[in-house]
Amino acid sequence: MNLSQNQIRLLGIAGIMGGLVLFAGDMLYYYDGNSINLKLNMGHATDFRIIASGATALIATWLYLLGLGQVYFAFKPAKSRTRNLVVLSFAAILTAYGIVHGAYVAIAVSAKLAVQHKLDLETTTELASSANNLLRLFVYPAFAVFSYFFIVAVWKKKTYYPRWILPFFPLVPFLFRQLITGFFSGGMWVIVSGGFLNLILVLFFTASTVALWKVKRIQQPGFK
DSSP states (O other), rough: OOOOOOHHHHHHHHHHHHHHHHHHHHHHHHTTTTOOHHHHHHHHHHHHHHHHHHHHHHHHHHHHHHHHHHHHHHHSSOHHHEEEHHHHHHHHHHHHHHHHHHHHHHHHHHHHHHHHHTTHHHHHHHHHHHHHHHHHHHHHHHHHHHHHHHHHHHHHHOOOSSSGGGGTTHHHHHTTTTHTTTOOOTHHHHHHHTTHHHHHHHHHHHHHHHTTOOOOOOOOOOOO
């Protein structure tokens, strides 16, 4: 796959846009200036917000998978096994982002029914939440594979990525999630905590795009 420099940049921008679109979807579910209870906020969301948030899952997944093309390019110098494992595991993660977000519609609708009919919020959303949590469990093995092969290859300088991208790798902010979100309160906490998983991908694709903006070690024929 021969790509021009502009195409590589556009792939990265697509990844950034995927994160921003799904972050907007998070806020359609969660944001309420008067409450930091995320489930309760979903219960007060309008029908339009819930439907629109569900739709962002598909759009964002398409954009995320386009962004994956930039990662594939960055791993061209690596062994094919390493490159394939990184790309396939990351594809599994990015697809899961969309599926899990779309499945949140069930939680939002359950929360809305609980609020409307004055039912216990946790009990009403329990089944939908359990199904959503099960979906998340399938992501962890893929995340482990992705993290190991990505970090090792970048550290050993087997890719076009510089080492400085590692602090922006999704695993790093994910491990410090509680510490990071602890700096915020009120509406800002809802924004950062509610959209955290997509914000860390926006951060990653931004760093990736900057790192590859002017790649020096090009060995591909046809690269401009």
